Amino acid sequence: MRVPFFQVDAFTSQRFAGNPAAVMVLPSFPDDATMQAIAAENNLAETAFLVLQLGQYHLRWFTPTVEVPLCGHATLATAAVIMERLNLGLDEVVFQTASGPLPVTRSSDGYVMDFPSRPSDIVAPPHGIAKALGVAPMEVHVNQYNYLAVLDHAKTVRDLAPDFVAIAGLDRPGIIVTAPGDDGYDFVSRYFAPAKGIPEDPVTGAAHCMLAPFWAARLKKTTFHGYQASRRGGEIDCQLVGDRVNLVGHCVFYLEGQAEI
Structure with missing residues (x-):
């Protein structure tokens, strides 16, 4: 069958920046192996699979190698x-997902996503993390999803050249690195997840669900x-609201057509 296919640059107002996501609009979800094969074929950080069922939008996300429980940029792209x-008359949509209902609202500032917060706890740096990053973090935080390594300067984050094989060997699927911001930003970050088939994710909404509560305390x-x-x-742009995080971003359409599956 042929289904609508979109490729959208998310968290940017300029084409060829931000994080590209594929969005597949389906009458129903095919089996997991088929969705994984499609995501591998698309070869983007995330492919979003969207199904309208009984008046509700159901959404799932796959990297080229695994299904993930939460994805910011592909949710943003799907809302766009x-x-x-x-449905040009809509200004809000609620996605039914593995992470619960996720509302997205159109505003003058872009699209506002309402995501669950992901607090973390400080831990002793795990064995191998300094080698994996190529620099010793000042401190390390963790939750069930990722490590968060705090570095000394924004330039250190920007210049980082990590060992992806070593990162894949850590006991969390991804690692966020962050430092106080420069150039008017509150903080800067990067996200590495080679264990999920994403050596470096360009812009990661779900990572900011961990970054927001961390920097709120700091x-x-x-x-x-x-x-x-x-x-x-x-x-x-993000705002911590209780146990939720509002993430704001823009989208730019790059590709529209049909896929045969």
């Missing part, structure tokens, strides 16, 4: 597809302007 292509405020310093780069 719905509100700018499929900076004593709840609203942030962050920059993810990958090669493509991307900006995320």
Whole structure:
């Protein structure tokens, strides 16, 4: 069958920046092996699979190698597809996902996503993390999803050249690195997840669900302007609201067509 296919640059207002996501609009979810094969074929950090069922939008996300429980940029891209292509009258959509209902609202500042917060705890640096990053972190935090390594300067984050094989050997699927911001940003970050088939993710909404509560405690405020310093780069405005994080970003359409599956 042929299904609508979109490729959207998320967390950016300029094409060829931010994080590209594929969005597949399906009548129903095929088996997991088929979705994984499609995501591998698309070869982007994430492919979002969207199904409208009984008046509700159901959403799942796959990297080229695994399904993930939460993805920011592909959710942002899917919201843009719905509100700018499929249903122009909508200003809000709620996705039913493995992480619960995720509302996305269109605003004058872009799209606002309401995601669960992911607090973390400080731990002793795990064995091998300094070798994996190529620099010893000042401190390390962890939750069930990722490590978060705090570095001394934004330039250290920007210049980092990690060992992806060593990172893949850590006991968490990904590692966020962060430092106080420069150039007007509250903080800068990067995200590495080679164990999930993503050596470096260009801009990561889910990582900011961990970054927001961390920097809220450190900076004593709840609203942030962050920059993810990958090669493509991307900006995320985020706000900690209780146990939720609001993430704000723009999208640019790059490719529209049909896929045969």
